[in-house]
Amino acid sequence: MAKQLNLWPARMDVLQSLTGLLLVMFIWGHMFFESSILLGKDAMLWVTRMFEGAHVLDKPYPILVSGAVAAVFLLIAVHAILALRKFPSSYSQYHNLHRHIGAMRHADTTLWYVQVITGFAMFFLASTHLFVVFVQPDNIGPYASSDRIWSGRFWILYVLLLISVHLHAGVGMYRLAMKWWPFKAQTAPLARQRLKLAMWCVIGFFLVLGSASLLTYMKIGYDHADRAGERYKPVSSSTGQAGH
Amino acid sequence: MQIIYTDVLVIGGGLAGQRAAIGAKRRGHDVIVLSLVPAKRSHSSAAQGGMQASLGNCLGAAGDNEDIHFTDTVRGSDWGADQQVVRMFAHTAPKAIRELTAWGVPWNRVQRGDHEITVNGEKQTVTEADAAHGLITSRNFGGTQKWRACYVSDGTGHAMLYTMSNQAIAENIPVHERMEAMALIHEDGRCCGAIVRNLMTGELLAYVAKATCIATGGFGRIYRVSTNAVINEGMGAAIALETGIATLGNMEAIQFHPTGISPAGILVTEGCRGDGGLLLDAREHRFMPDYEAEKAELASRDVVSRRMEEHIAAGHGVQSRFGEHLWLDIRLLGKQHINTNLREVKEICQYFLGIDPVTQLIPVRPAQHYSMGGVRTNHRGESPQLRGLFSAGESACWDMHGFNRLGGNSVAETVVAGMIVGETMADFCDSPSGALNISTALVEKFGRHQQQLLSGISDTGGSESAFELLRLMQETMTGNVGIFRHGERLQEAVTTLQSLQQRSQHIRLRSSAAGANPELVAAYRVQRMLKLAQCVAYGALQRTESRGAHFRADYPQRNDLEWMRRTLARWPDDNAMQPTLEYEALDIMNMEIPPGWRGYGAKDYIEHPDTARRQQQIDSVLQRMEGANRHTQQETLMPFKHLLPPHLRGNNQRLGDEQ
Amino acid sequence: MKQIPVKQLARTLHIQILRHNPCDPQSEPRLQTFELEEADAMTLFIALSDIRENQDPSLQFDFVCRAGICGSCGMIINGRPGLACRTLTKDLPDRITLAPLPAFELIGDLSVNTGKWMRGMSEQLETWVHSQGLEQTSIDSLETTMEPELAEQLYELERCIECGCCIAACGTAQMREDFVGAVGLNQITRFQLDPRDERSDADYYQLVGDDSGVFGCMTLLGCEDMCPKQLPLATQIAFLRRRMASV
Ligand SMILES: Cc1cc2nc3c(=O)[nH]c(=O)nc-3n(C[C@H](O)[C@H](O)[C@H](O)COP(=O)(O)OP(=O)(O)OC[C@H]3O[C@@H](n4cnc5c(N)ncnc54)[C@H](O)[C@@H]3O)c2cc1C
Ligand code: HEM
Ligand code: HEM
Ligand code: SF4
Numbered sequence A: 001m002a003k004q005l006n007l008w009p010a011r012m013d014v015l016q017s018l019t020g021l022l023l024v025m026f027i028w029g030h031m032f033f034e035s036s037i038l039l040g041k042d043a044m045l046w047v048t049r050m051f052e053g054a055h056v057l058d059k060p061y062p063i064l065v066s067g068a069v070a071a072v073f074l075l076i077a078v079h080a081i082l083a084l085r086k087f088p089s090s091y092s093q094y095h096n097l098h099r100h101i102g103a104m105r106h107a108d109t110t111l112w113y114v115q116v117i118t119g120f121a122m123f124f125l126a127s128t129h130l131f132v133v134f135v136q137p138d139n140i141g142p143y144a145s146s147d148r149i150w151s152g153r154f155w156i157l158y159v160l161l162l163i164s165v166h167l168h169a170g171v172g173m174y175r176l177a178m179k180w181w182p183f184k185a186q187t188a189p190l191a192r193q194r195l196k197l198a199m200w201c202v203i204g205f206f207l208v209l210g211s212a213s214l215l216t217y218m219k220i221g222y223d224h225a226d227r228a229g230e231r232y233k234p235v236s237s238s239t240g241q242a243g244h
Numbered sequence B: 001m002q003i004i005y006t007d008v009l010v011i012g013g014g015l016a017g018q019r020a021a022i023g024a025k026r027r028g029h030d031v032i033v034l035s036l037v038p039a040k041r042s043h044s045s046a047a048q049g050g051m052q053a054s055l056g057n058c059l060g061a062a063g064d065n066e067d068i069h070f071t072d073t074v075r076g077s078d079w080g081a082d083q084q085v086v087r088m089f090a091h092t093a094p095k096a097i098r099e100l101t102a103w104g105v106p107w108n109r110v111q112r113g114d115h116e117i118t119v120n121g122e123k124q125t126v127t128e129a130d131a132a133h134g135l136i137t138s139r140n141f142g143g144t145q146k147w148r149a150c151y152v153s154d155g156t157g158h159a160m161l162y163t164m165s166n167q168a169i170a171e172n173i174p175v176h177e178r179m180e181a182m183a184l185i186h187e188d189g190r191c192c193g194a195i196v197r198n199l200m201t202g203e204l205l206a207y208v209a210k211a212t213c214i215a216t217g218g219f220g221r222i223y224r225v226s227t228n229a230v231i232n233e234g235m236g237a238a239i240a241l242e243t244g245i246a247t248l249g250n251m252e253a254i255q256f257h258p259t260g261i262s263p264a265g266i267l268v269t270e271g272c273r274g275d276g277g278l279l280l281d282a283r284e285h286r287f288m289p290d291y292e293a294e295k296a297e298l299a300s301r302d303v304v305s306r307r308m309e310e311h312i313a314a315g316h317g318v319q320s321r322f323g324e325h326l327w328l329d330i331r332l333l334g335k336q337h338i339n340t341n342l343r344e345v346k347e348i349c350q351y352f353l354g355i356d357p358v359t360q361l362i363p364v365r366p367a368q369h370y371s372m373g374g375v376r377t378n379h380r381g382e383s384p385q386l387r388g389l390f391s392a393g394e395s396a397c398w399d400m401h402g403f404n405r406l407g408g409n410s411v412a413e414t415v416v417a418g419m420i421v422g423e424t425m426a427d428f429c430d431s432p433s434g435a436l437n438i439s440t441a442l443v444e445k446f447g448r449h450q451q452q453l454l455s456g457i458s459d460t461g462g463s464e465s466a467f468e469l470l471r472l473m474q475e476t477m478t479g480n481v482g483i484f485r486h487g488e489r490l491q492e493a494v495t496t497l498q499s500l501q502q503r504s505q506h507i508r509l510r511s512s513a514a515g516a517n518p519e520l521v522a523a524y525r526v527q528r529m530l531k532l533a534q535c536v537a538y539g540a541l542q543r544t545e546s547r548g549a550h551f552r553a554d555y556p557q558r559n560d561l562e563w564m565r566r567t568l569a570r571w572p573d574d575n576a577m578q579p580t581l582e583y584e585a586l587d588i589m590n591m592e593i594p595p596g597w598r599g600y601g602a603k604d605y606i607e608h609p610d611t612a613r614r615q616q617q618i619d620s621v622l623q624r625m626e627g628a629n630r631h632t633q634q635e636t637l638m639p640f641k642h643l644l645p646p647h648l649r650g651n652n653q654r655l656g657d658e659q
Numbered sequence C: 001m002k003q004i005p006v007k008q009l010a011r012t013l014h015i016q017i018l019r020h021n022p023c024d025p026q027s028e029p030r031l032q033t034f035e036l037e038e039a040d041a042m043t044l045f046i047a048l049s050d051i052r053e054n055q056d057p058s059l060q061f062d063f064v065c066r067a068g069i070c071g072s073c074g075m076i077i078n079g080r081p082g083l084a085c086r087t088l089t090k091d092l093p094d095r096i097t098l099a100p101l102p103a104f105e106l107i108g109d110l111s112v113n114t115g116k117w118m119r120g121m122s123e124q125l126e127t128w129v130h131s132q133g134l135e136q137t138s139i140d141s142l143e144t145t146m147e148p149e150l151a152e153q154l155y156e157l158e159r160c161i162e163c164g165c166c167i168a169a170c171g172t173a174q175m176r177e178d179f180v181g182a183v184g185l186n187q188i189t190r191f192q193l194d195p196r197d198e199r200s201d202a203d204y205y206q207l208v209g210d211d212s213g214v215f216g217c218m219t220l221l222g223c224e225d226m227c228p229k230q231l232p233l234a235t236q237i238a239f240l241r242r243r244m245a246s247v
């Protein structure tokens, strides 16, 4: 090869997918942890403590959470910058695309549009959320979170974020599979059908899970509204420390 | 008027045109290809079944060689072909296929081991040899002794044309798409380019070239029911005819393909029958063996088509809302085979008939398919009358098909002829006679003439519709100049066509749209198509015998005594209402195979005294040469290699030959 | 298939066509509706020819093979790209909207210059077998062998008819003019698979290793779903992406 290859396009493509994949893994995990509230306040507290390192270290260090937030934020930033390259960049591009999607009524193209819109929305929603947990890492817990959600009206943000992120993540995973997976030509159409089904199931599952926990937080927050700001005390404290 | 200069102008971007262009380009000449449509959309892409070349790799082809290919082709032509040309062709076809292989055509290959095949409606197992594994395989086609049609599933023409076009792109050959040659520029018997109309803007331009090659394909659209593309209107042949100098050969020799789907006329390949498919009638009875005991479905096309029409006439056709038809049955080949080797057929059945050929019968009826005739050339592809004019492919009457072409011989011809004519044109450009001294005044004169013709059409003040005339012409041709021909019907056709031609002088255009104006296109084309149609009908009327695809119910015998000759049609001048016909003798005394029985079809024919004489001559030569190898024997009987470009003269290697 | 179906009352089709003639400075894009009696086994080829012959002789469209094999007649049929010649009107509602394929240069009405686009793509991606000494290969001796399955695989990829439907169906191609689309990417995989082509992955990377090539594809899969030849485009693009990402 006489000419030096420019490997950046390849790297960026891989990186975009990789950051997307990591983010999805993160968010799915995040949903389970954060839904621990469904198992009770104690469970949620335990999980919170875990992230603060209380189970291995001598006491909780909320700063660990801030660290994690920073890392996730970085991932999102990289991912978003890479993905932004794919956004329509001029009015005429946007116009063509819009007409195209409207006329074709093609599921996968429309889903991509959904990703663009949800991605765009998350730009603001996720940033806000991350900012809050970043600056107040100690303000997470059965009551702290519930108060923020109910008394602090954060449920509005979370409803939007919940829908956005799971549509985006579910579709993203489906797209990742179609983008990279070595299906055989003969079996690919069937595999694709199944993946699509799986995608909707996963999205549905997380939306249900997320809504349930969100409602739980709201309920706790509602009940706790007059004492908002007070921290939760575990019923049977294994650590013996006051909760958030 | 813009004038574009080039060494070689190739009119037509099909297989023939592009191969000729590549040849001339490789010899260092500037080449421009013109095409009505993007080159890859040319009708060569529609060829499904295969390309004949005697490679002899698979079991069914074992022992095949040029000699057998030659014999099959001559018999197929009903001795109407130029035997030297057939020799050149059969000799070069394996080279053509090997060249295409190197360029990238994914020919189907021989798979070693056991295979199940379908012969005569029965399953058999054959075992392919280890040594042949991975070499190009071939399938059975009508009218041949060996399995000789090399194929790429059933998209042979598509794969060939894409490879060819890509090669032309690699060679940097410009293809001027959506350009229609409207007239040949010529002076003193020397052709020097063409007046061309841009089909996007309507603008006229001139292309001036030392050598001009017509490779414009067939003219099936003069018929109502045809397997041909809608652009196959014969404009190349027509502009040659309109010079009044160049001639068209054997225009009455029109092939009808047995299996056009009914009613659309879209072709399903001969490969269906080659692979074991059967023809059934209304009672689902396999009728071909009743007529042709030995070859049955695989007799040559003219014979099968005639038998089918005969069978329908005898009341065995299937009634449908579109008229009568017969059935093609490929169910017995099995799903696997249909899905891999006959997928285009499957798609066509699915989309145009709404049926699945794996489980259902395909309605078929013979349809116009191929024109053996065309611009008459000598063995090197040059017009004998108009210097600097060449022709290759279906548009030419190079005359290797005579009165009936064998399936698979046509795409083979396009490439072989392209290989030869490309060289011929390069030689011509290199020679002193290639030099061109042409005044722009002459070019302008031809340009102005076309301009006048076009504006003439726009204001004839008449009332005729171009589309209507086209339809009437097509119906006349299909009705009166079809598979079975008869003097009275032909006379009727000639009269009708003449009156249509008269009427075509009074076309009224309803639209004056800027740009190409499709109505104007239809108008000037129908005028020219009518001239071609007249050459066909008039030629058929005059030829009072039956030969190959030309079947006269009133003269059912082949008549070698009077008709060992090729028809040459000429259009004397612009105002003429009829072609003039001349005849060119085919000399039996120079033939390698004197006329005889084809091995299928009717056995009775009127013999020429030369036949016996020549046969005697041949016998004695062969006797004298007993023991000599087949090449030497052949060379003695009818030498042909000197006619080929030097690099195409080598012997073809085959499996089992010494290196 | 045996019995002759009872003829039903013919429908009247309302065919709405997006018309525009760029050669005519007066012409503005507009929708025009034609009414037409539906006939048995009518395809859009038959319907459009009928309109041209009997209603508006200036209507422009492209048909060549009228059998679904040449790729000339791609157009937008009720919003989606497809081959008009093999679209039966009976499969469509009685209101049919036809528009030219977007992303290609308009010649007039339904006719677009796919040929020019495809030639440009071929030149850009060098879609031919690259092999040293091609001209010296002896055409007298036996051809080199190839595994039968490989030959079949190659043909599978070569069935593309360059109709342009995948470009019209691709959101990326609507936004980026230089995107080579599924048609181009598929052709690269065809040559990549072909042992006769001596190019290395690095060579292919030079041709498609950027956003006008494989990394521009956002896996929208319109191409795969609308390709009239049902080529395995998604699989091929994924394959190429993996190869190019690991150059
Ligand atoms: C349905 C079908 C199936 C077939 N199957 C087989 C088969 O299996 N095996 C076989 O051997 N043969 C087959 N044939 C026959 C064979 O395909 C053709 O005879 C052959 O491909 C013709 O090639 P060509 O290059 O001469 O012309 P074409 O491929 O027809 O090309 C003609 C070219 O000329 C251009 N042109 C025409 N007029 C003008 C003009 N006035 N100005 C500028 N350009 C012009 C066109 O645009 C086109 O590019 C089949 C034919 C048909 C119709
Ligand atoms: C907040 C900013 C975000 C923006 C602007 C954004 C935008 C996008 C866009 C436009 C795409 C499509 C890119 C393409 O098809 O080439 C995309 C893909 C993807 N996104 Fe996001 N996204 C964001 C956040 C997220 C988050 C939080 C996740 C995880 C939950 C995520 C997961 C994915 C995945 C898995 C893909 C598919 C990756 C690929 O196609 O390579 N994204 N994103
Ligand atoms: C390390 C980073 C993160 C931490 C520590 C974190 C923490 C939390 C916590 C504690 C909650 C409970 C509500 C609250 O206390 O406000 C929550 C809810 C939520 N988070 Fe995060 N989060 C992180 C990153 C993200 C990201 C990147 C997203 C998506 C882009 C996200 C989406 C959500 C959503 C949708 C909810 C509401 C869940 C529900 O409906 O039940 N979070 N997060
Ligand atoms: S890939 Fe399919 S849709 Fe695209 S041009 Fe080829 S045949 Fe048409």
Ligand code: F3S
Pocket (backbone or CB within 6 Å): C169, C170, C171, C172, C173, C181, C182, C216, C217, C218, C219, C220, C221, C222, C223, C224, C234, C237
């Ligand atoms: S639709 Fe376009 S974005 Fe890719 S998967 Fe097909 S090329």
Ligand code: FES
Pocket (backbone or CB within 6 Å): C062, C063, C064, C065, C066, C067, C068, C069, C070, C071, C072, C073, C074, C083, C084, C085, C086
């Ligand atoms: S006209 Fe050839 S594909 Fe439709």
